[in-house]
Amino acid sequence: GENVEQHPSTLSVQEGDSAVIKCTYSDSASNYFPWYKQELGKRPQLIIDIRSNVGEKKDQRIAVTLNKTAKHFSLHITETQPEDSAVYFCAALDTGRRALTFGSGTRLQVQP
């Protein structure tokens, strides 16, 4: 089955700086890669996703890149704000089970 690794586990940046979170996956057949943001005590919310036929996708201050050859994808947040502080999870769609396999999460703290 799919295996997803996520780094770093914690990330602290100054407000206005950029943040990058990286994930690798094992199943070359995976074709969908979402990113979820989870604020304290709340449910994970989808913030951006990318499909395997696309190399990059951007939505305002967040962007995701995908390198299928290397089997890794990354989340980029620019001009970070204190409200970006949360735990971020990457995931890959296990095409066999049609279920998401998640990374272990990154706790992002944006210092004002």
Place this chain on the structure above:
Amino acid sequence: DVKVTQSSRYLVKRTGEKVFLECVQDMDHENMFWYRQDPGLGLRLIYFSYDVKMKEKGDIPEGYSVSREKKERFSLILESASTNQTSMYLCASRQGAGSGNTIYFGEGSWLTVV
């Protein structure tokens, strides 16, 4: 908006008790999932279901079972709760694979087994 509702947000149960966690979605989704979330481990898949009466084991099914008698409802059952099942449980749902891949989560159920 898709709504995935977990009826019990916070539960405290004793070791050996049978525990039911209920999840209901209101968007006629075919696929439903139960994940367990623990610090440093991310979300791990316990069981999932493609349709009514169907169930498939995920990565950590031991100690759990599920029931899907109606399309909108997917229940997670702990037959005999143990302290190592203290965790946060997340239910999720998704329309069938041919209709897009977005998965929506419920608010989560915090279970403490003492």
